[in-house]
Amino acid sequence: MSQIQIRLPDGSMFQLEGGSTALDLARKLSRSLGQKAVAAKIDGKLCDLTTPLSDGAGVEVVTGDTPEGREVIRHSAAHVMAAAVKKLFPVVKVTIGPAVDDGVNGFYYDFDNERGFTEEDLENISRQMQQEIDKDLPFTRREVSREEARRLFAEAGESYKLELLDAIPEGEKVSLYQHGDFVDLCRGPHLPSTGAIKAFRLLSVAGAYWRGDSRNRMLARIYGTAFEDKKALQAHLERVEEAKKRDHRTLGKQLDLFSFSPNVGGGLVLWHPRGARVRALIEEFWRQSHFDYGYQLVYSPHIGRADLWQKSGHLDFYRQNMYSPMEIEGNPFFLKPMNCPFHIEIYKSKLRSYRELPLRFCELGTVYRYEASGVLHGLLRVRGFTQDDAHIFCREDQLDAEVRRCLAHTFYLLRSFGFSQFDIYVSTRPEKFVGELKDWEKATAALKGALEEEKLAYQIDPGEGVFYGPKIDIKIRDSLGRSWQCTTVQIDFNNPRRFEIEYVDRDNHRAQPFMVHRALLGSMERFFGVLLEHYAGALPAWIAPVQVQVLPVTDAQLPFAREVLRRLQQENLRAELDERNEKLSFKIREAQLQKIPHMWVIGQREVDQQGVSPRTRAGKDLGLMPLAEAVRLLQQEAARPERPRIQEV
């Protein structure tokens, strides 16, 4: 037998017998690696462990505790699940079943099943899967001709597989994976055998359209996840449980911040006093930052004439998101889904000079959009919401600087609220669009250029732009790893034309300005929801609805406690006094559950010394101190983030 040389990731060479596989290599390198290995990267490409190695190949063994390794485990688990379903429900047709990672689920498989699946079915399927795993059936890969694959799936009556087969580009190889008697069209790679699935759990059933298109048939999707060992699975399930506790809807109820009422309607938020207080604080900070960044505040009405929305293109391109018109003295009016036409009218209220540009109008504008009932989700997806909107009117030569200014502004705001991880996307031209292709290209290039100049990494979100122009989106993840768009910066070359907005240029000619639409926090509702989850309800002292709870030990300390409350109010600190006839520990528990940053304990000792004993929500007793010192401490802790240092670009 001839020998082959394999290059390891550290650059060293390793000698193996010809015909050895990646699994042989892993076992030779170390016993534990042989056990943990789930796949191999051969010359950078993820492959089966059973792939024979060729001389001179660079090989990296992939273990189950890595993201790539888990993907392989989960993908294999999806196959095992499909096999189990076929065995239990032979009439069911299989479709697709990839590994995913949305923070909860690790894989799914979509089935065409008349009767759907029940929770009970999941248990049976799980049991059946475990049997297949216990048999430790090998996964085998086979590359076949299209004709052979087509014959195979046609005989099996797997029409969806035939459709997928036809979608594989001509040049590409068609591969099949088989374990036991289940064969699936699949690119791979897979585990060497089913026994390598050490821990899995089926999680939920859901509906999903074939190929993600609502015109297609609704399939039954089963979600599950799988890990390299039982401990990792358990840890994951606990993490998901933990994350549910910081769901903003749960927190909103516990902390009495907001609610929804079926009497009012779905997706319409009722802000309770404490939630409203937080919102007001966010809005105040937002307003100040906008003055700092050179914006002018405006207000606009909630409805406008149909003609206005016709002109803006909303009735042609956004109608499905707008509510039915209402009639006022014979004229149709629409509830606004966006603020732009109003800001444009403010711009047009007089003749503008190039000297005025850029002109930046900002507004906390409440808009109403029709959302299908099934998509409503707490504060994160509602029907009426307040955008922190603005429209910037500028000359073409100012566009780049304005986009960069928006980026700097949004990062200042988001960081002030404690966010540091974002996903940035550039969304390109959608199917339904207005305007010229060359304008779209120019604007898209401007957005990418601004991001590149700011050295910000971004991804492309193809076809996700708004009908009037491309945009930069910045997304923040929620407690369950779901991604939510907050910031959006959109270039609009369409409305300036439609509304014929202009300014008088240096040479006394009329010119058309560019428009930038942008919302930085996105909407007050969504931002508040994401913020709540981010802090698990324990909002930083500067935006906490109540900053300090004053806790007298007995009624005897009430007079002094009231004095302390008055002092706090004078200092503009948000304080409440717990006058109830309860034990101190009870009051502390309540304040703690309300996640109030400070609890000031007042007993006889404190009265004697005219001081207080603060306890933080972290559970720390700061000890008896003079009132003035406690006030200073809290003021320090509750200080607003610093004003931005604006750099002109």
Next chain:
RNA sequence: GCCGACGUAGCUCAGUGGCAGAGCAGCUGAUUCGUAAUCAGCAGGCCGUCGGUUCAAAUCCGACCGUCGGCUCCA
């Protein structure tokens, strides 16, 4: 909107064909207490709504409304 699950007291939930329950919250009283739940009593329900099956329905069936998990869609 589509697929599926779930709707019982203000909240969290038990009750699967035979008298509607618990804990917390609320009210009343007692207790005056030092860092995460003091005790007792009281009150609170058209079991989402409407219809059907049954001697009998919170429980079984259907429709509608709402919520939740997905899908399509979006800040």
